[in-house]
Amino acid sequence: MAAPGRQPILSSTPLQILLYLNSWYFAAFFVAEILMFVYKGVLLPYPQANLILDIVLLILFLGLETLRLFYGYKGNLCQHSLALCVSVGILVPCAVLSVYYLLLQTFVLRLEFILNAVLLSFYSLELVLGLMTVSVFSRASIY
Template sequence: MAFLWQSLQLSSVPLQMLFYINGVYYIFYFLATLAMIVYKSQVFSYPDDFLIPDLVLLFLMAILEVLQLYLGSKGNLTEEEAPLGLSVAITVGSVLLSVYFLVWQTYVLRADVVINAVLLCAHGLEAALKVVAIAAFVS
C-alpha cells in the first residue's frame, strides 16, 4: 500500500507547454512583424496614414498576447475556469489582429503570410486545448 490517496491533477501539461512555445514564438513574431513594417515603410511607398495604426495594432496585439498567455497559464495551473475562459476570449482578439496582419494591412509579404499562418494555427490549437481543460475543470 504505497499510496494512501491519489492526487487528481486536472491541469493540462500539453496546454502549458503550448503556452511556453507560443510565448517564445510570439517574441519572434513581434520582432519579425516590426522589422517588416519598418522594411516596408522604407522600401515601398507606405502611406503615413497607415504606418502609425499598423504599429499601434502590433503593440496592442502584444499586450493581448501577454494577457492571454498569463491568464491561460494561471488558469491552467490553478485549475480555474474563469482565467482560462477569459484567455479564450482574449485569444479571439489576437486572432482578429493576426488576420488583419495577414489580409488587411497595407502590404502583405510572403513572410507575413507564413508567420501569421503559424500563429493562427497555434492559436487554434491553444483555444481547443483551453476548451478541453475548462471542460475537465468543470466536471
C-alpha cells in the first residue's frame, strides 16, 4: 500500500526483468547472426543480392529492437501507458523479422532456427506482460 499522498508503484517487475534479459539476448543474437552471415557468405553459394538484403534487414532489426526496448523500459519504469503501447506496437515488426530469419531466408542454419525460436518466446512473453501492464496503467488514475 502506498503512503498517504504518494502514488502506488504499478511497474511490472517481471516485464522489466524480461526486457533486461531480452536486451542481452538480442545483443548476443545480433553478433551470432553477423558471424553466421560471414559463414554463409564464405562457404555457401549465397546469392549476393539476398545476402545484402538479409544484412540490411538485420540492421533494421537492430534499430527496431533498440527502439522497442527503450520504449519498454521507459514506459514500464515511468508508468506511461503510451510508451509501453509503442513498445508493444514495435513488437509486431520485430516478430515479423524474427519469423523471416526463422523461415524465409535463403539458407537457415539450425543454430539460427534455435536462436529465433527463443527470441520469439521472449516476444510472446513480453507481449502478454506488456498488455497486462498497459491494462494496469490504464486502470490507475495517475496524474
